[in-house]
Amino acid sequence: MFSAYRERRLLPFLSIILGMAAVLPTPLHANSREVSGMVEAKASLPRVLVLATGGTISGKADTRSAIGYNAGAVTGEQLIAGVPGLEKLARLKVEQISNIPSQNMNSQVWFRLAERIRAAFEKNEADAVVITHGTDTMEETAFFLDTVIGNSKPIILTGAMRPSTAISADGPANMYEAVKVAATPQTRGRGVLVVMDDAIHAAHWVSKTHTTALETFRSRDAGPVGSVDPASVRFFAPARARIHVDLPQNHQLPRVEVIYAHADMDAAQIDEAVKTGARGIVVAGMGDGNVSEAALAGLDRAVKAGIVVVRSSRVGDGYVNRNVEVDDDRHGLVASLDLNPQKARILLQLLLATDTTTPADIQKAFGEGY
Template sequence: MFSLRVLPFFLVSFSVMTMSPVNARAADMQTTQPQTALPRVLVLATGGTISGKADARSAIGYDAGAVTGEQLIAGVPGVEKLARLKVEQISNIASQNMNSQVWFRLAERIHEAFARNEADAVVITHGTDTMEETAFFLDTVIGESHPVVLTGAMRPSTAISADGPANMYEAVKVAVSPQAHNRGVLVVLDDTVHAARWVSKTHTTALETFQSRNAGPVGTADPANVRFFGPPRIEVRLPLPQNHLLPKVEIIYAHADMDAAQIDEAVKAGARGIVIAGMGDGNVSQEALAGLDRAVKAGVIVVRSSRVGDGFVNRNVEVDDDQHGLVASFDLNPQKSRILLQLLLANGRNRPADIQSVFGAGY
C-alpha cells in the first residue's frame, strides 16, 4: 500500500548562526560554539557538472565528474560553519549516465544514515540532466522526516563564474533549517528551493534552468536566510523494491505523422509499461492510438503524459481513457511518470484503475 503524507508549507524565516568549523583545513580557526552544537550533514556525491573540470575542446566544454566530493566541499568557503560535514562518494559520473542502481544505493544509504542516527540531514550532489528524476525517485521511496536536499551546478568547478559553491552552501543551509523537516526531497539551485514532484530542468545552459512547473517553488535561499512558503501538498510514498530491479518502461515521443512502430516494438521487447510523451494534453495519432490499444490488450500499462512541459493531462478529454484502458499522468512529466509507473509495477500494482488512483492522488 502506498501512503499519502500531507506536508505543511508556511512562510518562515531562518538565519543560521555562526558555527565552528569541523574539517581539518579549518582546525585552527576560532570558534564561537562547541563542535557538538552543529547539525550533522551527510554529503553523498554522485558526480555531475558541479564536480566537472573545463576541457579545451570548446569554449564551454567540460568533463563532468572530474572532482571528488571532498574536493568539492573544500572549495565552498564557510560551509564548515553551517554543519559537521561527512562526505561519501556514491558515484562520480555525468548525470546522463545516472541509473537505477545508483538510485537504490542512495536510497538505502539515506535510510541507513537516519536509522543509525549518523546524520541530521543529507545533501546529494548531482548532475542537472537527470536531477529531477533522481529527486522524484527518492521522494517516492523515502518517508523520512529529516531533510534530503539535491544540488548541482550549470557550470563546472573550474569556470570563471562557477555556480556550484553557492549552490552547495545554500543546499547545506536549507538542509540544516528546522523548517526543512517533513517536506520530502528538495532541490536547491540558483537561490531557489523546489519540491521534487514539480521541479524540471527547462533550459540547456541557463543558471535558472530549474523551474517548478504548475506549482512554483516552495522556498528561497540566500546567504542570509532560508524561507519556505506555499500551500500543503500531498506526497505519494511507495516501498523501495527489495530486489533492486525496476521493470522495463519505455517513453515514446509523439509527433506529427506518427505511426505505431515504436509502440509495437516496445511491446515485442518486453516492456511492461509505456509512457507516451503526447502532443498537447497527451494526444497521439489515430494510428498510434490503435497501437496503444494493442499494447493494453497485451497487458502493458500505458500512461499518457505530455511533451509540452506545463499543464495537466486529465482523463477523458480528447482521448476516452476509460474506453482505451489508459492512465492519465495529471501533473507528472514523461520522465517522472516512467519512474512512478516502474515503482508501482515493482510493488505489484498492475491494474490501470489502481495505478490511476496513485497518479491522481490529491487531484
C-alpha cells in the same frame, strides 16, 4: 658578595617578567573556557551527510570548446573543500556514491542512494542529507527518492550549470545554500528538495527547462516552494502530501519505455516496445497527451497484451486529465496529471515493481494526495 652580584644581575629579568604578567590579556583558564565554548558550539551544529554522485558541479573545463568540460572530475571531498563557510553551518561527512555525468545516471545508483540515506537516518548518523548531482537527470533522481523515502528529515539535491573551473562557477554558492537549507529546522517534513540558483523546488514539480542558463530549474504549474540566500531560508507555503511507494526489495525496476509523439506518427515504436518485453509505456503525447489514430490503435494492442499505458505530455506545462480528447475509460489508459514523461515513467516502474498493476489502481496512485 656573590649573592648581591647575582641579585643585581637578576633584577632586570624579574622586572621584565613582572611587566609581561601585568599586560597579559586573559588568564589561561579563560582561554580554555573560550575553546570549550567553541567546541560546544560546533557540537550543536546539525550533522549533514553529503553524498556525491558527480555531474557538472564536479566537472573540469576541457579545451575542445569555449564551454567544453568533463563532468565528474572532482571528488566530493575536493568540492566541499572549495566552499568557504560550510563549517559554520553544519558538521559535514562526505561519501562518494558515484562520480559520473548525470546522463549516465541509472537505477542502481538510485538504489544505493536510497539505501544509504535510509541507513543514515535509521542509525541516527545524520540529521539531513545533501546530494551533489548532475543537472540532466537531477529531477528524476529527486522524484525517485521523494517517492520511496518516507522520512521527515531533509534531503536536498544540488548541482551546477558551470564546471568547478569555470570563471563564474555556480557550484560553490549552490552547495553552500543546499547545506543551509538542509540545516534549517523548517525544512523537515517537506520531502526531497532541489536547491539551485537561490530557489528551493519540490521534487514533484521541478524540471530542467534550459540547456545552459543558471536559472534552468523551474517548478511548472506550482512555482518554487521557497527561496534561499546566504542570510536566510524562506518557505512560501506549508508542506504538501506526497506520493509514496515502498522501495522494491530486489532493487529491480521493470522496463518502461517513453515514446515521443509527433506529426505523422505510426505505431511502430509502440509495437516494438511490446515485442521487446516492456511492461509499461509512457507516451509523451502532443498537447494534453494526444497521439494519432494509428498510434492509438497501437496503444490498444499494447493494453490487450497486458501493458500499462500512461498518457503524459511533451508540452511541459499543464495537466493531462482523463477523458478529454481521448476516452481513457474505453481504451484502458492512465492519465499522468501533472507528472512529465520522465517522472511518470519512474512512478509506473515503482508501482509495477511493487505489484500495483491494474490501470485503476495505478491511476489512483498518480492522483494520490492531489
